[in-house]
Structure formats: C-alpha cells, structure tokens
Amino acid sequence: MNKIPFNYIWRNLLTRKLTTALTAGGMALVVFVFTAVLMLDAGLKATMVATGRPDNVMVIRAASETEVQSSIDNAQMSVLETLPHIALDDTGKPMFSRECLVLYSLVKKDTGVATNVTIRGTGDMGLALRPQVQLQTGRLFKPGSSEIIVGTNLAKEFKGVEIGQTLAFARRDWLVVGIFDAGKTAFSSEVWGDAEQLKQAFRRPVYSSLIFQLDAPGNFDTLKNRVADDRRLTVELKPETQFYADQSKFLAGFISVLGLTLSVIFSIGAIIGAMITMYAAVASRTAEIGTLRAIGFRRTNILIAFLAESLLLSLLGGIAGLAAASGMQAVSISTMNWQTFAELAFAFKLSPQIALASLLFALTMGFLGGVLPAWRAARLNIVTAVRSA
C-alpha cells in the first residue's frame, strides 16, 4: 500500500489534460489494434469451431487437409458406411452423409469481384447431422433435382443468388429455392444441393468426404484405430470441431502474427511517449518530490507513486482502446480462407479474456514507460530537489 494519496496521483494526470489525453490516446490506438486482432482471431475460431459438432466425425482422404483436396472412392465409401459406432436415427437409418465439394466463382455485390464459394453436395442426412443449419426462407432442394439453397452470408454479399434466380454452372441451370441460416458458421457462406446431382454434373467419380455421427463420443479413438489398421482405407478421421478449427489455422495464424507484430512495434512508440510524458512530469515536479521526501516519504513511496501515475495513464488508454475495439463487434468481415480457397464470413468477437489481455497489454506499456522516470524520481537528491521550488 502506497502512502502517497491517490488524489495526488490522479489530479496530477487531470491537471495536464492535453499531455494526458495525447499520451493515453497513443496507447489507446495501440490497444485498439491489439484488441481488434485478438477479436478477429477469436471471431474466426468461433466461426470455425461452431461450424462443427463434437459428436460428428469428418472423414477425408489421408493427408488432404481440406474437403476440396479430398476424394473418397465408392469402394472405400462402402467400407466406411459399415463401420461400427455410427449412430442411428429414429427410423433406424445410420446417420451418415456422403458429400462432394466443388468451388465455383460468384460476383460480390460491393466490389463486383468474382470470388470462390463452396458448393456442397449433400442430402437429407447432411441436414439432420447439422441441426445448426435452419431454413430461413423458401424450401429445401428436392433430392434428384437441380435445385440449390444458399447460406445467409452468401445471399447478403453475392449477386444472383436470390430465391427464383438461377446459377449456371456445370452446364446446367440451378434454381435457388431457399436460403438457410447456419448462424455464425462457415456453412453460412456455402451453396448446398443434392450430392448425386452435383457429382454427375461436375462429372466427379468420387465423393469428397463422409460425415457421420458417433453413437457415443467416447468411441472416437476406437474407431480411429480401427480405420488406421484397415488396409483397404486410406482415410483420416477427425472430430468435426477439430476439422474446422484446423482449417482456419493458417488464416488465424497469419492474422495473429501480423497483427501482434504490428501491435508490438506500435507499442514501442507508445512506451516512448509515456516515458517522455513521465520524465517531463518528474522534471516539473522536482520540488514536490523533494518536499515529499523531506516530510518523510521513502524512496519506494515516490517510486510507486510515479509508477502508479504511469499505470493509471496507460489504463485510461487501455480502456479507451478497448471501448473503441468493442464497437468493432458490429463489423463482420468476409474474406478468402486460403486453406479452402472459399469465402468465409466472420465477425470480431470480444471475450472477457481478450478484454483482460488488452488491459494487461496497456498496463505493460505503462509499466515499461514509467519505470525509468519513477526510478529517477525516487533517486533525486532531497536538498537540491527541495531548492528547485
């Protein structure tokens, strides 16, 4: 507990309003960038993780990291479908869905630029396995037809995907019959149609992936080992949540590394700013420091008081930066996921952990900027300091 009253520390910051505002403002900018990067990273991860369900298992060809790269032939598909531990639905049907994925380019509304979107061939069971996918308007595609439904993000951002419009690809016209909402998941940026129809139209002899539900989550390892031991199979099993988290690794890593590197570089500027401010404060209050020492305050009291002033300054900056960054929650970003080459929409996501990390980041800047000036204040010679009044 420091003995120099808090009023003394706080009012000194208030007295030099402009300097305090500018220094804290510099820190606020850095904290804003830092927080925004963490929020972007969290938003991306949340989107990808939410896309999967923990009891669903994704099967893709071994060593292909994404569904687009993967292919599973019919022979292997037949083996996979007879695996144990696949859950059954109410009617006793095994809950698996063979899916095929292709990329198709659509034109974005705001930029007019063509961008890759994922077209997913699936079926009734594909929808049943993903209860987070809900039809918003229109109806589902009929099996065996050239009908498609599109995700809400896609419907919002791309041209020509309203209900009743048709998309021409694979030498067919595909009628949009519904728009589905998959919440904040990657599915919201996809086009869905009948798997068999899409496979034929794109002349694909193979499927991209198989997704099934486990009868009990604890059986994943047993199943994984069994598949690994089966020489007929060259596939890899992943829990769906992990599969989607892995897919965003590269993009999330890129955002984090770039953003955090920038934050650290900017923070050096903010630290130097705080240091200059605090050195100036020490210089202009030399007589006060001398007086406090004469009255009987120890060097450590002075050190803590000036350090506290710098920390308080950085906390102001931190709170301002965090407040500005929290406004970013309203912003949604749509960009290419370089691993799947498909468009992915996600939002900035603020969590208590991120808020805490941002404030700690600000306080670290305050500490680094304040420690040398505070040290200097504590080491002043009392007699000369008192005389400088």
Next chain:
Amino acid sequence: MSSRDASGTPAPVICIEHVSKHYVRGQEEVPVLADINFDIARGEFLALMGPSGSGKSTLLNLIAGLDLPDAGSIIVDGVDITLLDDAGLADWRARNIGFIFQFYNLMPVLTALENVELPLQLTRLSRRERRERALTALALVGLSDRVKHYPSELSGGQLQRVAIARAIVSDPTLIVADEPTGDLDRKSGEEVLSLLHRLNQDLGKTIIMVTHDAHAANAARAVRHLEKGELSALVENRQ
C-alpha cells in the same frame, strides 16, 4: 515536559558534535562547515543568521536529516541520526521534523486540508483522525475558512500558514524553517513570525529558523551567527 538537569537548565534536545561538511564543485573541495559544536535546548526558538553561502542552510539540512555530515554526530532526542540509513532517516524525519520552506513547497493539486494531512499519511491514524488533526492545525494558523482551497487560490501569507500547519500537524520534536519570511511582504511576514513565536511560547515547540533578515531573527529567543563555516556564541534576544 521539558526535563531539566541538576543545574536547572533545560536538557538539550539536539547535540551537534564536531560536525563538518564540504561540497565538491568541479575539481575543487569547498568547505562549508568546520567542526561545529553546539546544543539546542528543548523549547528553544533559535535563529541561525549569516550571509549567503555561510552554510546556515546546510547546517539546517543536516539537523533536519535531509543531508549527512562528512564527520561528527548529530544526536536528536538520544538518536544519532548520522547512523541511520536512507529509509530509517525518512521514517525519522516523518516522526521528528516539521518543515517550513521559503517557497512554501505545497502540493498544487491538493487542497489546504489535504496538504496539511500529508505528513499524517505516514502515521497509523485513521482517516477521520487525520482529518480532525489537520482541521485543528489549520484552525491554529487561522485558516479554518480556507480548508478546501487549492494553493493557487491562496495568498503568499496564507500559503506559508498552510505550510506551518503541515509542519506542526504531526507534533514533531523539532520545527525547522528555512527563510520562512523570505518570499513574503512585510505584513504577511509579521503574521508568520508571530505565529512561530506563539507556537514556541504557548505550545513549547522547539524551532530552528534560518534567516538573513535581522528583523525576523528578532522574533526568535536566541540568535547564532554563522560565518565562513564557523558558529558564533548564542545571543539571547530580549523578548
């Protein structure tokens, strides 16, 4: 509470023995005080006079524990303060010394009351006790109606009276005043001097005041002159 020895004279509260001090200016050693010896009795009001550079402020700083002598000992209430370390000396100052400076040295961002309360932050007193004592001290210097004023809202004389309230609030063994009227007009100066006189007369405070103003020195009970690092004999003022 002045204890007296067998002869009836008050026992010294401060004993200064063989104190010397020099400063280094560039390559040169400048002697300031040379083998100073004297005692200050409890309840004394001593004026230290001398021309600029005579070492009177240096001597005051040594007695107040702001600086350490090159040689000699300074014993205050039985404690040789030259043996204390930096933190020990700070704690000692907090308990034993009340400071009055020429330029008041108040904290501009604190009110008169908060400035007076400052030394009490170093005590174990509760917030309420601190406040009560600070108010009493301000009442004693006649500033009960200025407790919420900031230093920028007070006149020079009022500022020095706030500083005096700050110096006496923790009931120190000794009050040291360095040119307390140096920055004041005659009238305010008189007020401050009469206040110091009252503190000495009525409350029995031991005061050492450095001044180069003979008029101010007259307010003290006794005067010593310091010249070229050497101290004159004690001259009692007629009150």
